[in-house]
Amino acid sequence: MVAKLSVNLNAIAQLRNRRDLPWPNVRHFGRIALEAGAHGLTVHPRPDQRHIRFSDLPVLRALIDDEFPQAEFNIEGYPSDFFIGLCLETEPEQVTLVPDDPAQATSDHGWKFAAHRDLLKKSVDKLRKKNIRVSMFADGDATDAELEDARASGADRIELYTGPYGACFDDPDREAALAKQLGDTARRARERGLGVNAGHDLTVANLPPLVAAIPDLAEVSIGHGLTADALEYGMAESVRRFRHACGEPV
Ligand SMILES: CC(=O)[C@@H](O)[C@H](O)COP(=O)(O)O
Ligand SMILES: NCC(=O)COP(=O)(O)O
Numbered sequence: 001m002v003a004k005l006s007v008n009l010n011a012i013a014q015l016r017n018r019r020d021l022p023w024p025n026v027r028h029f030g031r032i033a034l035e036a037g038a039h040g041l042t043v044h045p046r047p048d049q050r051h052i053r054f055s056d057l058p059v060l061r062a063l064i065d066d067e068f069p070q071a072e073f074n075i076e077g078y079p080s081d082f083f084i085g086l087c088l089e090t091e092p093e094q095v096t097l098v099p100d101d102p103a104q105a106t107s108d109h110g111w112k113f114a115a116h117r118d119l120l121k122k123s124v125d126k127l128r129k130k131n132i133r134v135s136m137f138a139d140g141d142a143t144d145a146e147l148e149d150a151r152a153s154g155a156d157r158i159e160l161y162t163g164p165y166g167a168c169f170d171d172p173d174r175e176a177a178l179a180k181q182l183g184d185t186a187r188r189a190r191e192r193g194l195g196v197n198a199g200h201d202l203t204v205a206n207l208p209p210l211v212a213a214i215p216d217l218a219e220v221s222i223g224h225g226l227t228a229d230a231l232e233y234g235m236a237e238s239v240r241r242f243r244h245a246c247g248e249p250v
Contacts, residue, residue: 001215002247003198003207004039006074007239008223009060013043014051026052027059029235031067036239037250040064040072040093042199042221045086047102057090074135074221078102079123088130095127096135096159096197096221107200110139110161113149124154135159135197138189140182147189157195157218160185165210166201166225175206183213190216197221204229207245220246 012029030041041060043052064071073092077083078100087095099111124134135157136150150158160182168175186196195218203225230238243250
């Protein structure tokens, strides 16, 4: 059981934006992550560009195209016309649609798929024309009806929101219960032909039980915890530690 690791560069960009200076350089840390064996890069260009700037997208697209053609680029965001336009211009391998309000501090819930079916289907139709895989953010306790609605909206995959799971770092019993719940939701999604990704507040410590609970977990996208560890271990070693936690024999 090995989940592919996509490194989210939001936190690197947020550190860069503290000053009007070009470091830490998002492309440079993206290259380090890919050289260290990450499967891909993830960014979440929010409307206020608090971290990832729209100008970062073509730079990271070129990095992968020029130097790491086997890697994937995953762009996350709310499917506004502007965001979809950015994705059609950048042509990432995957887009992850997230139901975030522009004012949100971070992503903290999955889609109510039925209520947003038209928006989601319209977005999928546009992205599919460019052969872009579409993943949709889903709550870890998504019901069968919600998973059906995700499939009906055209999703190729769901991304299980693992924030509540990540918050259990000091409660092993609740962490085990949520890992089991995530595994059950993943199983029910797979039964409906949906691929399963996961992300938010994942760490070296909580990844192994999650990977064990979701045998065919396709990909995890990780930024905050991996960047925090990079302050201690360096970026390359942090990526290797997270790859090992994902089940890779590094
Ligand atoms: C969708 C998700 O859970 C995260 O990838 C999200 O991108 C985090 O956003 P911030 O880095 O802005 O907190
Ligand atoms: N989709 C989750 C992601 O890309 C990064 O989330 P986090 O590790 O920064 O919480």
